[in-house]
Amino acid sequence: MRLVLCDDHRLFIESLATVLARRGHEVVVTHSPDQALLIGREIRPDVCVIDLRFPDANGLDAVPLLRARLPSCAIVVLSGSDDVADQSAALTAGAAGFLRKDLAISTIIEAIERAGHGRRLAPLTQPRQPVASAEHLRVRRLVEALTDRERQVLRSLVEAEDTVAIAHTLGVAQSTARTHLQNVLLKLGVHTRLQAVALVADAGLADTL
Incomplete structure (x- = not known):
């Protein structure tokens, strides 16, 4: 398609x-x-x-x-x-x-x-519910293990900020922002920013950071 x-x-x-x-x-x-x-x-x-x-x-x-x-x-x-x-x-x-x-x-x-394929989607009549899957719980534990700074970096990634913007948001040098970013990727077990965003989005956690 x-x-x-x-x-x-x-x-x-x-x-x-x-x-x-x-x-x-x-x-x-x-x-x-x-x-x-x-x-x-x-x-x-x-x-x-x-x-x-x-x-x-x-x-x-x-x-x-x-x-x-x-x-x-x-x-x-x-x-x-x-x-x-x-x-x-x-x-x-x-x-x-x-x-x-x-x-x-x-x-x-x-x-x-x-x-x-031409099929109308069913209305979302229920309020949003927390995802209770094993993957959700696994990713939530990974996110909870991040420091406050690292969670702030992850939130910035979800909001599509680049390294310069992240450094400005944190009030730190770009080199320090890159260090925080690498720590986030390492702790989440991913290699790229896109993978980090996809991980938390797929687990239903993007709006909870």
Whole structure:
């Protein structure tokens, strides 16, 4: 399937794109609704996945525009919000489904693929629940073992900050920020920033840091 993923949280959306590409999908990542509209007209995707909120735009406003310009494309809203009103507004605007970012990556991928095959997604009627899987517990223990500084670095990674921004956030030199970053990767048992973000996102912990 051809997919357009639109989200300004770069590490999160690029991690999702990597997993989808490994499953054989053609994936294009964009970071604003305007980009999604332009690229959508070029490649005619089967699914467009879009966040609700951007620094200078509203993803919800783009849903009816995408539906009008790409009538054969399923629009899936993927948001950190658990507000029932947001879900209702997205579905009313024409989205095929509403997904939360605290869902397991495997669940998000399955839902995207279902939408691409023309199947409407079931509404999320239950409030978000903590994931009780063994993997969730394992990753939570790893995160809890991080120092306060290291958790702050991990939070910055989820928010797509680079080393310069992390150093500014911590009020330390870039070399010190890099040391904290390496410690985070080592303690989480991963090798790259993308892997770290994917790990905590898949375990449903990205919004709890």
